[in-house]
Amino acid sequence: MMNELNTPVLKASGLIKDFPIGSGNKASMRALNDISFELHKGQALAIVGESGSGKSTSARILSRIFEETAGLIEYKGIKLKDFIKKFGRLEYARQVQMVFQDPFGSLNPVHTIYHHIARPLLIHKRTDKQGVEQAVYDLLELVGLSPAYETSLKYPHQLSGGQRQRVAIARAIAVEPEVILADEPISMLDVSVRLGILNLMAELKDKRGISFMYITHDIATARYFAEKTAVMYLGHMVEWGDSDAVTQTPQHPYTQLLLSAVADSARKDTVEFKANTGEIPLWGKESKGCPFVSRCHKVIEPCHQTMPAIKEISSGHFIRCYQV
Amino acid sequence: MSEVLLEINNLCVDYVLPNGIARAVNNVSLSIKKGETLGLAGESGCGKSTLAFSISNLHKAPALISEGEILFQGQDVLKMRPKTLKAYRWNNVSVVFQSAMNSLNPVISIAEQLTDVIRAHTKASAKDAELRAIELLEIVGIHKERLHSFPYQLSGGMRQRVVIAIALALEPELIIMDEPTTALDVVVEREILNQLYELKQTFGFSILFISHDLSLMAEIADRIGVMYAGNLIELGLAKEVFHHPIHPYTKGLVSSFPSIHGPKETLYGIPGSPLNLLDKPQGCDFQARCPDCHHKCQQEVPRLSSDTPDRLVACHNL
Numbered sequence A: 001m002m003n004e005l006n007t008p009v010l011k012a013s014g015l016i017k018d019f020p021i022g023s024g025n026k027a028s029m030r031a032l033n034d035i036s037f038e039l040h041k042g043q044a045l046a047i048v049g050e051s052g053s054g055k056s057t058s059a060r061i062l063s064r065i066f067e068e069t070a071g072l073i074e075y076k077g078i079k080l081k082d083f084i085k086k087f088g089r090l091e092y093a094r095q096v097q098m099v100f101q102d103p104f105g106s107l108n109p110v111h112t113i114y115h116h117i118a119r120p121l122l123i124h125k126r127t128d129k130q131g132v133e134q135a136v137y138d139l140l141e142l143v144g145l146s147p148a149y150e151t152s153l154k155y156p157h158q159l160s161g162g163q164r165q166r167v168a169i170a171r172a173i174a175v176e177p178e179v180i181l182a183d184e185p186i187s188m189l190d191v192s193v194r195l196g197i198l199n200l201m202a203e204l205k206d207k208r209g210i211s212f213m214y215i216t217h218d219i220a221t222a223r224y225f226a227e228k229t230a231v232m233y234l235g236h237m238v239e240w241g242d243s244d245a246v247t248q249t250p251q252h253p254y255t256q257l258l259l260s261a262v263a264d265s266a267r268k269d270t271v272e273f274k275a276n277t278g279e280i281p282l283w284g285k286e287s288k289g290c291p292f293v294s295r296c297h298k299v300i301e302p303c304h305q306t307m308p309a310i311k312e313i314s315s316g317h318f319i320r321c322y323q324v
Numbered sequence B: 001m002s003e004v005l006l007e008i009n010n011l012c013v014d015y016v017l018p019n020g021i022a023r024a025v026n027n028v029s030l031s032i033k034k035g036e037t038l039g040l041a042g043e044s045g046c047g048k049s050t051l052a053f054s055i056s057n058l059h060k061a062p063a064l065i066s067e068g069e070i071l072f073q074g075q076d077v078l079k080m081r082p083k084t085l086k087a088y089r090w091n092n093v094s095v096v097f098q099s100a101m102n103s104l105n106p107v108i109s110i111a112e113q114l115t116d117v118i119r120a121h122t123k124a125s126a127k128d129a130e131l132r133a134i135e136l137l138e139i140v141g142i143h144k145e146r147l148h149s150f151p152y153q154l155s156g157g158m159r160q161r162v163v164i165a166i167a168l169a170l171e172p173e174l175i176i177m178d179e180p181t182t183a184l185d186v187v188v189e190r191e192i193l194n195q196l197y198e199l200k201q202t203f204g205f206s207i208l209f210i211s212h213d214l215s216l217m218a219e220i221a222d223r224i225g226v227m228y229a230g231n232l233i234e235l236g237l238a239k240e241v242f243h244h245p246i247h248p249y250t251k252g253l254v255s256s257f258p259s260i261h262g263p264k265e266t267l268y269g270i271p272g273s274p275l276n277l278l279d280k281p282q283g284c285d286f287q288a289r290c291p292d293c294h295h296k297c298q299q300e301v302p303r304l305s306s307d308t309p310d311r312l313v314a315c316h317n318l
């Protein structure tokens, strides 16, 4: 019983992803290096980092758009490959849904909203032909798109960005997923409607027990929405733990830099922002040391040699850095 | 600081579209003082860029300035002859747009892009122009060894610095920055903004800084103006507007940004969706989304009026 509760819904261990660069030759870049995390029922893990740090690649591996180069993924306690062998890819795709940054790109302009929601319901046999109409309206109401009947008749271009993202979420939850991988779901939306979407996701998480991976470059929304936060830098996880620990007592030099760069008028201590103008290297198979070395103010000799080991600095708060 | 550099009076800008006329800037009056940073906030589509284009007189069809005047040091920008206008656009005012970093010429080195600008608008010799280019790139934090790089060899942040160097090249009195850093990562954004602040201290230019990020503007601007559906709905000292917003829309915007250090509380943003400019209601444009809407709001357009000398608000509920 205990065990059942503690088993993560999704668990990744030691993920590595190499992408070829250039054409034909064997050169490659390492987009993810030794990435490990867990998604738990009814909880959110935020993945925070600058562009190119590997956030989307992580989500795409979980959703099987990409294949990992190395590492292990477990779904509900069994190897993902075994789960897919047993239940099929379609079933995994139903249980693990994605929501993307651009709600316009992910909706088909020639179909009505009704079509977008009814289709997955029928494909995944969540309802029969008689029930589908009511199911569509219920979902639209649930995501705040009322009046549902009127909305269902519209086409994507007739909705605002925030409304389109609500349609994308309705479509994702139509099939009663266990996990939603949300890749920057609010960054293209108007600021005034962003919180509405985050609050909707929070409701799905808390009331329906859906697990979320919330990808963002905005660490303030990570703290707002997610119980856990992992900070990524150049394909590496550098600091992770409870969102409050990571954002209130950041320990890694990169997390500290990131937080000092965020405008926040509620900040009491005036932390000094120290510019780091060093260039970000291209990470490859042979690269060694800490990925942050070129921009770090605290470098010591070992930083150039070996990636620092994982340290638990307080219960559930982890970091990779020699200086902490 | 009190000398007015730019004055906008009752400006109206329309987009003349097949299905109607969309008024993107509605009766806006504003001034920018010498050495001042004026922040302009509001969600996308509220008319910020249209206003920026109009100030530099760079607006083109279907945009039409149907009313109002824009005075730069007393001279009407909209009535300038082509030659004066050209000088105005470069020597007096320069503009940095959000995606400017992608509009650098890909086949010309960054040093050359700068010398081209300098030589086209001043009488500098080739040698002097080059020295000046080197100086400008140093000012924005680009190392000497990068001078002969091409744009594709630089990161987004570096390219945006080059664009700022170009904007500074002719020492303008006003720099309009239209979301200059929104496409960049926060650390790079902060580096660039800190540098800009230092440059401003040195050169004393004014900045019209456009962004949807109110918390950022509270830190860098002297005053903030907030627009909704083409209207200027609130204007005041930056810290005041941010910490004590009066207009319900500004209040909603402020509570659209979760704090990283403050107490954790549920925020609601603003219900509903931005207004369709072709389908404006009678009365206040914000009524459909406003928690304080009452009868008068559905009848009459609220005018900007002031409670205290430093603050203007357009709302019936004062």
Ligand SMILES: Nc1ncnc2c1ncn2[C@@H]1O[C@H](COP(=O)(O)OP(=O)(O)O)[C@@H](O)[C@H]1O
Pocket: A019, A020, A031, A049, A050, A051, A052, A053, A054, A055, A056, A057, A058
């Ligand atoms: N399909 C791909 N082919 C080659 N390189 C890729 C591919 N997808 C991502 N990358 C590279 O992997 C790195 C991480 O990218 P991504 O996961 O998209 O970062 P993020 O989402 O954090 O911005 C980047 O350097 C990116 O260029």
Ligand SMILES: Nc1ncnc2c1ncn2[C@@H]1O[C@H](COP(=O)(O)OP(=O)(O)O)[C@@H](O)[C@H]1O
Pocket: B015, B017, B022, B024, B042, B043, B044, B045, B046, B047, B048, B049, B050, B051, B061, B062, B063, B277
């Ligand atoms: N070239 C154009 N043609 C038609 N409408 C436009 C054009 N440019 C902007 N608009 C409309 O004018 C309004 C204001 O746009 P804009 O000034 O770009 O706002 P902001 O910069 O605040 O996002 C929007 O409703 C937009 O759709």
Ligand code: SF4
Pocket: A252, A253, A254, A290, A291, A292, A293, A296, A297, A298, A299, A300, A303, A308, A320, A321, A322, A323
């Ligand atoms: S390991 Fe070294 S280089 Fe990396 S963050 Fe820590 S101090 Fe900086």
Ligand SMILES: [Mg+2]
Pocket: A055, A056, A057
């Ligand atoms: Mg991404």
Ligand SMILES: [Mg+2]
Pocket: B045, B048, B049, B050, B178
């Ligand atoms: Mg704009």
